[in-house]
Amino acid sequence: MNIRKIARRTFLIGATAIAGGLAVGYYYVRKPYPNPLEDELSEGEVTFNPYVKIAPDNTITIITARAEMGQGVQTTLAAMVAEELDVTLDQIKVEHGPADWTYFNSAMMEDASPFPFLDESFIVEVTRSMMPPIAKLLGIQATGGSSSMKDGYDKMRQSGCAARLLLIAAASQELGIDAAGLKTENGSIIDPTSGQSITYGELAAKAATLEPPSKLVLRKKSDWKLLGKSQRRTDIPAKVTGQPIYGIDVDLPEMIYGTVKMSPRFGANAIFHDDKAALAVPGVTAVIPLETPAGSGFGIIAENTWAAFKGAEALEVKWGEADHPPEDEGIYALFDKALSSTPHNIMRNDGNAETVFADAPREVILSAEYRVPWLAHACMEPMNATARWKDGVLDIWAPNQAPTLIQMTVSGLVGVASEDVNVHITTLGGGFGRRLEMDFVQYAVEMAKHTEGKPIKVTWTREEDTSHDAYRPAAKTKLRALLNPGTIPTALDIHLATPSIIKSFMGRTFPMLSPAGPDRTMVDGLFDQPYTIENYRVSTSKVDVNIPVGFWRSVGASHTAYVHECFLDEIAEKSEMDPLAMRLELAKEYPAALGVLNKVAEMCVWDNNFAKNSTRGRGLALSLSFGTWVAEVVQVNATEDGIVIENVWCATEIGEALDPDNIKAQMMSGIVFGLSAAMGQEITFSDGMVEQQNFDGFDVMRMHQCPTIEVEILETYHKMGGAGEPGTPPAAPALANAIYAATGKRIRALPLSSETDFA
């Protein structure tokens, strides 16, 4: 941001639009952020705070500042503002708004400096803290971790309230009536005595010049008109009419096209290349080498996407060796090695597991080993980004989950300050954590240096997308339990070996930082579950293998829940206990856990003898992740054609359900996502390369396989949880437990298709 811009914004803020400042409390009053909307107003439009703009024609625009990737976040965030502004959702427009530090995930940010990453104490915290450093990273404007509702809950409502109070104050002056006597309704201020009414639009200009209110009183929950009720999503009409809203749809004057062909072996460069054949493809104009922290390879520039794809195919390259073992066998040997040595970190240690196992007779010890594979995100919209580098200004259009992170990580590529990178956020055709990565944007920016100021849209092929992901890490886990016939175990000891997501992410995103210490994302969903066992130990060992790993819907819990909940069923069987009864006993100190277990049991009419001696079976699993408690029961039928998944029942305790229908949709989506992975997905390596390339090798559950899914929401817990991710973790273990119940086959490795067939 240049000085003039700062001065102008600060002046405007100081003079007029400070309502948003009050919205987030003392800090803003003391030292306000500039309101980024000041630069974006159209003729006659005014802004009250970074979340609300009102035009004279009463067009009300709410800035949600969180990426819409299907989770419905923009509708619920807009409803928070609309609730307090006293308008309905069909009266407003919803925009993502600009990339700006103002839209920090402030719940996670204590430091208000716009550049926290350069702060020495932050780096120290990153490298040493027991807390996941990524929590701080995501404190920038980012969408993930099922955090948007928690983050927006106060500030969105407060900004709506502040704007409404300013509008009332303006009406009071205009009409000469005391503010207390005025009402708001449907975007207008009404004087009930005279029946006079003025629209917000008519009052906006005046309201923006008034002193901001000193006290905000938010609506009582019992008075809510929108929140707590299912809303029609504001983004859906565009999505059923084929509107060009995604990153891949970006269209700009003079735009040219491109794709990438990156090294299929991670860490390797090209040792030879010949671009003659590629350049001979009609429409291909250039082939340029790409070197970024995220990867090494080539960019193909062309007149259209198809020509770029053909050029990439024709480009002849010999790649070097991967810097990890080339075959799965060698890769998983690294996991075995980690598991056979002393754990690096002990993340939970209740009682004294070490001693009790040492003293126990062998026959009461149950041991098992589980394995989960690497997984790709496979967003429906392949990776893409559009970049324009012209006259010293870098513009980026991208479907992305972390716009301010883009500003930070690409500004250096062209040598401008990060505020001079304009990031335009499009709708995302899926995210699931993949679009927290910077690779696709960095490649587009590098290619934009070769287009003489013309914008270039760089679209990856599906093959490139599948084979160049930041994968859900593979993991191997050893478990042992000290059994206690007829009741819960005396001890549970778990040792997990997996690569660190934080280390991998930081390495490619901030190569100058080197995080050390425990990484909580490795054991999320494993060391923090609502169970009480006298001796309970969870330890981890980091596997050092140079395969990029990243955040995949529900992160650690996406695999730890499978291991933990399947092993609990193994314990239950050996202890001759009903899986539900055992969990109720293990979770007895946690009413929220009991709530979802009892609820799901009621929904499916749980009976441990269900369909005994038939081809059907049911499995149960519980998982607490992202502040939300979820119990799921899966019912399968082992038919001659293979396993049919017939039903899923899901009970979720979310504390506060701001939009019940959308939460149900998110649970359903998370369940299908988890089942898809458990059934058949895996990424494997051969010759140093990812073997799966497209949906033929990395498939997703289809309509004919999709079960009936019933979801019920509970709201008794005192804290609000997330919705986008928590549905996923219990799906895999509930399915595996159901298959065991139906077939007697205990499958300790995912995907389940490696040992059973699905219809």
Added chain:
Amino acid sequence: MREAQAKMQLEINGKPTEVGDDAEMPLLWALRDIVGLKGTKFGCGIAACGACTVHIDGEPVRSCQMPIGEVSGAVTTIEALGTLENLSILQQAWIDEQVPQCGYCQSGQLMAASALLRDKPKPTDADIDEAMTNLCRCGTYPRIRAAIKLAASKMGA
């Protein structure tokens, strides 16, 4: 620079439309990059996901595997199914059931569903399973099924 070749024409959404000169270019890319109709989506390029589904003479076709030189009929895309101001019954059902999440697959789902309903105005679950093979990464299948049934009941009404 390339030599100028004869520009090809196709009938798209009722209008003769120029689609460039590369007969091998898949219809998907001609629609998106040449014609500028972006509602038809790229998902896989190998006919495995259905995101690119359009109609050719009313039949659902995966346009990523259909070279423009081989298109032998009138092309209909999502843009002609209905508009924001004038939604089709099917699109309205999609809204009523709140089907889309990320929405990226939904153009293709809608095109597949509209062909299904034309052939089978009262589809059974088995009909839906058979016709709706498009992939949805967000897992909206139960709502797609519900929306097809809702649309079928409205169309019959």
